[in-house]
Amino acid sequence: MDEQLIKSGDLPLRRRSLLPGTGFFYPDSLDEDRAEERAKEAIEGSEAVVVTDSDADGLGCIALIRELYDAALDVDPFLEEIEGRLSDDEDEAADAEEADAETDDEDAESESESSVALLASGPHSLTESLEYVAEYAAEGVDVFVCDIAPDEYSAIAEPLETIRALSDRVSWYDHHQWPEEVAEAVGEAGVDLVVGDSDEECSTDVALRSLDYEFDERFTELAEVTRDHDLWLNDDPRSKDLADYAYWTSAEEYAAVVGAYGADLPGVVDDYIAHRRVEKEQLIELAVERAAYKSIGPWTVGVTYGRCSQNEVADGLQAAGADAAVIVKPSGSASIRGGEGFESAHLVARQVEGGGHPKAAGCKPDIYDDMMDYAYHWTTEGETAKRVILAAFRRVAEDVAADEDAEQETAETE
Template sequence: MNEELIDSGNLPLARKSVLPGTGFFLPDDLEEDLEDEEAAAALEGAEVAVVADPDADGLACVALLRAAYDDVAVVPEPDEEDAALEEEDLEREPSDADDTALEEPEPTPHAVALLPASPHDVEDALARVAEYGDEGVDLYVCDLCPDKYEYVEDELAAALETASRVSWYDHHQWDDEVAAAVREAGVDLVVGDSDAECSADVVYRSLEYEFDPIYEELAAVTRDHDLWLREDPRSDDLADYAYWTDPAEYVEVVRKYGADLPDWVAEFIAERRIEKEALIEQAVGRAELREVGPYTVGITYGRCSQNEVAEAMREQGADASVIVKPAGSASIRGTDEFERCHEVAGKVNGGGHPKAAGCKPDIYDDMLDYANHWTTRGAVTKRVILEAFHEVVESEDAADGDETDGDDLEAAESTKSGD
């Protein structure tokens, strides 16, 4: 295939907005081989392995762990960032890989090794720790939650045989049975309140280590974005920087600078935001509002920053928002009026928080399905997610009806007793 056909770097913005990144079209085997090599290089000689979501929250957990283990700091020089300004926008989603070229991994000097993972492939990262980690390595899993225990059961068992101990720190909505099974396997699982803590908060309070105040502030600013509080403008900078730069670089920069990113990073973020804002505008322009029971659901399609698009739909009157991505996945965002996003996502192969969740409906059997997805701007995906909304709302109505019936019965019995 002509590489120019899958290189979205030079596409007009309107076309780039509706197509996935170059990495989406690369064979899974190629990506898996590269990830194997990177994991082997990172774990060679490492005392600690950290499997973490490569967003700002997951990477803050890695920064905290490297501080606690007094790991070497390797901060990039500002001039190394100049070339990155010209790189293509990254789609850091489980099924939508980077537009950047694949490169051979380089050995890392870190005693605390980072293995980035998404909720959809955490089992692969655990398997790599079992295969490439040194006997007796400390293993931490951060900011990740398996939907079902059987998804990670075998790989976690293998990792437990290699590691001296396994700690799992998270703040997502865990199924009680999954949490119990993980703990019974021998894992120290700590799950924070998803309405009050991010995963970095959980790590900060769980480690027996006296952190520099810079890390307490880092966790607080990370929480501001991860819980969508948006009270500290620095939190958007952290989220964007984590999204656009290499995970290893992000960890080392926040270890040195904390939440107050240096000027050269601010310049990098400002440059990238020009295109980010344009892609947001494209997605917002496609937004539709649908009525689902008593709720208004905003729904759109595009390669974009989902939180800002969801906020724009909220301002248009949406109680919940759905952003369908070209790679087939979708982000679901709620408000104070709708706090059941994780239930909606759970019906379409996903999960998350009451106000923030993600999913990828199991509806793509071949490339023709994806072609239809791109040309119809996610019509099938939108339909199945809206159907999931209807199911959740109907179950809510049924529950309310049962409570009302119970109240009526109690009132009737009280009246009868009075007679």
């Protein structure tokens, strides 16, 4: 196939916003082979391994842990690379979601000499990441899992128990909503599990208070600013910068920069963020323009489609009157956002192969059997995914109504 057909950088912005990035079209087998080789190189010989989500909160945890082990990477080569990207005026935004960060991580990790290995992961790749650790980590290695909550224990049981057998320390720091039975099983496996209140703490907060180390003030401030974004407080403008920077760059670069500078990013990073933000704002506007609003139970649900920043789009939909927002992505996944009027995002997501927080969750409906399904997805702006997710909203609304009726009946009989 002509490679230019899967590169969207030259397309008009509106058309580009309807399609996934270049990385989406790479076969999983190639990604898996590459991912395993990178993981092996990072894990072998390490004194500690961190499996963490690749957003600002998860990467804040790796910055803390590397500080604990005195294993932070030299930040200067990363800053020089950023300057080079700016001077070349590269249009990296076009395929940032799936391609750019993946390529950057491969290059950065191959040059990494940190004794604390970083495995950027997520809910859907957690089992695979733990299998890599179980396969390649040396006996006595310390292992940390950060900012990820598994939906069920059975999927991670085998690699986690293998890791616990070879490791002197396995710690898990998170702040998501955990099913009680999963938390119990992880604890019974011998893991030091610390789950913070998702309304009060981010995972970086949890790691900061759980690690036995006297951290410099910049790390305390980093946790505070990370929390500001991760809990959608939005009181500190720096938190938006951290979130965007983590999304646009490699995990290794982000961890090195915030480890050295904390929440006060250096000027060259500020310039880079400003450069990337121009197109980001245009994509947000397109997604908000596409939105439709549905009345479901007691809620107004705003639903839209596009390659965009889901948090800002959700803000736009809620400003237009939505209690909840659904942002369906060209890759097939979706983000569900709530607020004061809707705190059941995780319940909706769990019905469509996802999970998360009461006010923020993610999912990827199991509706894509072949490329024809994806072709329909792109040309209809996510019609099937929207329909499946809205149906989940209706089921949750019915459950909420049934619970309210039951509570009323109980109150009347007392």
